[in-house]
Amino acid sequence: MDDxxxxxxxxxxSRFILGSGxxxxxxxxxxxxxxxxxxxxxxxxxxxTKSSENIKNYIPEGVTLLPNTSGARDADEAVRIARLxxxxxxxxxxxxxxxxxxxxxxxxPDNYETVKATHILASEGFIVLPYMYxxxxxxxxxxxxGAAAVMPLAAPIGSNRGLVTKDFIRILIDxxxxxxxxxxxxxxxxxACEAMEMGAAAIMANTALATAGDLPxxxxxxxxxxxxxxxxxLAGIGRVLSxxxxxxxxxxxxxxx
Amino acid sequence: MKRIFYMENCxxxxxxxxxxxxCMTYWPDMERIDSSVADYVLTMMEDYDCERYTAGxxxxxxxxxxxxxxxxxxxxSPAAAPFLEAMARKARELTSRHFGNxxxxxxxxxxxxxxxxxxxxxxxxxxxxxxxxxxxxxxIRQEMEIIAESGIEEILLLTGEVHTEEYLEYIGEACRAASxxxxxxxxxxxPVNTAGYRYLHERGxxxxxxxxxxxxxPRYGELHPAGHKRVWPYxxxxxxxALMAGMRGAGFAALLGLSDFRRDALAVALxxxxxxxxxxxxxxxxxxxxxxxxxGGSDIRAKRVEERDLCQILCAxxxxxxxxxxxxxxxxxxxxxxxxxxxxxxxxxxxxxxxxGDHAKKYGGGRTFTSCQAGDEQFEINDSRSFGDIYSALAKxxxxxxxxxxxxx
Numbered sequence: 001m002d003d004x005x006x007x008x009x010x011x012x013x014s015r016f017i018l019g020s021g022x023x024x025x026x027x028x029x030x031x032x033x034x035x036x037x038x039x040x041x042x043x044x045x046x047x048x049t050k051s052s053e054n055i056k057n058y059i060p061e062g063v064t065l066l067p068n069t070s071g072a073r074d075a076d077e078a079v080r081i082a083r084l085x086x087x088x089x090x091x092x093x094x095x096x097x098x099x100x101x102x103x104x105x106x107x108x109p110d111n112y113e114t115v116k117a118t119h120i121l122a123s124e125g126f127i128v129l130p131y132m133y134x135x136x137x138x139x140x141x142x143x144x145x146g147a148a149a150v151m152p153l154a155a156p157i158g159s160n161r162g163l164v165t166k167d168f169i170r171i172l173i174d175x176x177x178x179x180x181x182x183x184x185x186x187x188x189x190x191x192a193c194e195a196m197e198m199g200a201a202a203i204m205a206n207t208a209l210a211t212a213g214d215l216p217x218x219x220x221x222x223x224x225x226x227x228x229x230x231x232x233x234l235a236g237i238g239r240v241l242s243x244x245x246x247x248x249x250x251x252x253x254x255x256x257x
Numbered sequence: 258m259k260r261i262f263y264m265e266n267c268x269x270x271x272x273x274x275x276x277x278x279x280c281m282t283y284w285p286d287m288e289r290i291d292s293s294v295a296d297y298v299l300t301m302m303e304d305y306d307c308e309r310y311t312a313g314x315x316x317x318x319x320x321x322x323x324x325x326x327x328x329x330x331x332x333x334s335p336a337a338a339p340f341l342e343a344m345a346r347k348a349r350e351l352t353s354r355h356f357g358n359x360x361x362x363x364x365x366x367x368x369x370x371x372x373x374x375x376x377x378x379x380x381x382x383x384x385x386x387x388x389x390x391x392x393x394x395x396x397i398r399q400e401m402e403i404i405a406e407s408g409i410e411e412i413l414l415l416t417g418e419v420h421t422e423e424y425l426e427y428i429g430e431a432c433r434a435a436s437x438x439x440x441x442x443x444x445x446x447x448p449v450n451t452a453g454y455r456y457l458h459e460r461g462x463x464x465x466x467x468x469x470x471x472x473x474x475p476r477y478g479e480l481h482p483a484g485h486k487r488v489w490p491y492x493x494x495x496x497x498x499a500l501m502a503g504m505r506g507a508g509f510a511a512l513l514g515l516s517d518f519r520r521d522a523l524a525v526a527l528x529x530x531x532x533x534x535x536x537x538x539x540x541x542x543x544x545x546x547x548x549x550x551x552x553g554g555s556d557i558r559a560k561r562v563e564e565r566d567l568c569q570i571l572c573a574x575x576x577x578x579x580x581x582x583x584x585x586x587x588x589x590x591x592x593x594x595x596x597x598x599x600x601x602x603x604x605x606x607x608x609x610x611x612x613x614g615d616h617a618k619k620y621g622g623g624r625t626f627t628s629c630q631a632g633d634e635q636f637e638i639n640d641s642r643s644f645g646d647i648y649s650a651l652a653k654x655x656x657x658x659x660x661x662x663x664x665x666x
Binding site for chain 2: 158
């Protein structure tokens, strides 16, 4: 059975999107290999360099770059960074992760500006993956604006605190007919697994790997957790009894006919 | 049409100051903005008694997931000294969470050392017997070329203080030249009005750093007897004016040792926190200069700030402001800088010369200006490693040097 992640027509076998901004560039290749990841994010502000330390040079062949608009404070800036990303990366890729933050302290996404940027960039042909705070109304607006997926945060970025917004992500999974990629805050493979069991389409992680004792090994652990969660979701998770065993004597046994 | 950067009346009647002037009174050419941040910072600083804190307060501060102003006070107090290792561990964890293992690199470029001020601790002060130089446009380009060749992509332009429209245009032209060689241009110049910052932003500058020197106002008045710099509140609100003018970010510092360093360290961190609250999108940074020997330096009753004290301050700042970039200058030794980038510092200078037109001589492979001698240095530097050496040291320590983390939009 083919179980591919479909992002605006681009298909991927891996459901693990790797961040790349918080660890040494030399480790990117090993992280990708152990994660078996097919998508690696790339901060345009970092890639916008003349130096040999350009992160583009460290991304293994065949891996799709997912540029993000980190540094954008409103829709207009995000749109300009996205267009620059297209120039920098070239080729046929038009994937873009929209990140718009008006707060340097918590780095929470600005949902309102994100909808505006999504609308503009989707109409320009980008495959738009917006990073968002999990709000159902906004997610619906993002669908209408032409997003190819939604990327709700699980917890404040960099916090490794896990599925803090679990209930709201579950609502998005239930209601939104686009891939829901859980982004930011996932700290452990077990949390990634849980999100995948819930029906998340993919997981994006960065800090969880960067702060691990052994980055490549943690990348591998995430890979297995994500695969296990996905399989469990596809298999259909059995019911959970809330209190003790269920009586085999049906309560409705008195009904006739 | 000539741009007006200062209020009309200032040019009609140049203000001459001396110590009789109150250092809290604005001059006519100085813009006032509506802000109460200074009241907050000064009140908190006045209330701060570093001897009041106990080991229990420090333990509580270290246990909290986010540090309050009270926690900051505890972490800066003498009671926290025995907890330095625990503070360093917490600081490192927070630095790693917010910045990963990235350390940004930049080079400062001093383009002029003429100055109208008389700061008693500064080698560039007006009247001091130093060689004065103002780089010509061609010399600025030459210096920039040499710095850019080293691999640096972020430049910080520094000047003395001269309040004329022509001088602001001179800085504006330097910004414009910088944008040809570098991805990011920051300024560490004298405070100007919002219109001035807007003009410099249009010329390519996007980050403004202003050192408040000290938040102890009587001491500030004593150390700054003349010049525009004498006016404490105008300087205090410089970062806010820069952000109002569209700059992406702003840097803050107190020159530790001028007054009680614990109170200054508290005040500058609270200043950053208050500005962040008011301008949440701004990218803010903290620097931690200590007094260093200067050419023609005089006895200013400086208070010694030991490396251990500075380490404690940086850890306290990181725990209180985990999202703020912390810059460590070449005033500090290579060993101290190498140690602190593993704990709290996220940005360091490289290939530094604080003299005017010195990069050609120091790093230019023998290229020098033929027009005249280089100007004297503002202070002695303690880490004169080249960009390449610092880059290698960081990589060897498992850190990721970052030459650009900026995009001009």
